[in-house]
Amino acid sequence: MAGGSANDDLFDSVLMSDNRLYQEGYREGFERGTRRGLRDGRLHGSSHGATMSTEISFYYGFAIAWKCILQDSTDAKSRKRVKALEALLALIQKSPLENPQSPKLQEDIEKLRAKFRQVCSLLNVPADFKDYVKNSSGVTF
Template sequence: MNSEDLFDHIFMSENRCARNLYLIVTWYQGNGYRDGFEEGTRQGMLDGQKHGASHGAKVSTEVSFYRGFALTWKCLLQDTANAKSRKQVKAVESLIGLVEQFGYDNAMSTSLLDEIQKIRTKFRQVCSLLSVPTDFHDYVNGSSGMSF
């Protein structure tokens, strides 16, 4: 080995270290990105399932409330014979029909949002015909003044 090669080796060592460091960092960044992507995808799937399940439970509870509401009013109105009550019964039966046609089993349906909107609109119409308020949050959440 001559002296010129020795000086070249010393002189170029900084470049070799920088190149090796670049390769190491690039490798770790690539692996970090891949690992982060995989973990993010897994966590996103879990969060999406929880979020979807909570919305599904809310919609199911909401539609069940409308069904119970409509069936109760149908029972209350069935023995009345005036024209106003016949119109009310017809609207209540229409609400029951919409609720019974609601597709619980097909959560991926694109018309699910349209169906629930139709049910909500019919519910508001029935409440208007019956002269009852459409806001039942106080009744659904329970009474905070009661203690047992």
């Protein structure tokens, strides 16, 4: 029986090594996946943040430029346009842009986009942000 137990131990060690290798492979794969997921998440987050920042910066510059253009106009239509531009600027100023974890961020971005479309309608200019970015991509200084 002593010989049988040695064979059993050898058989058990083969079975246990298979299980041990499976566990080590799982752990190593999990660690690699976690590292890669963090890296990909950071890359996606910085890319998405840069896109959002570009969009909001465009809205701000757009509103400032149009406000400067219309500031000397005295007719009622121009005053209404300036008031809408000031409302857009106020929305930009009070948005929680410093805190990307804010639950209100997406809601505020949607409000900004809606206000931008309203201002563009009042100014009779195209309201698609992507059109402005696409048209200015060839500009160099």
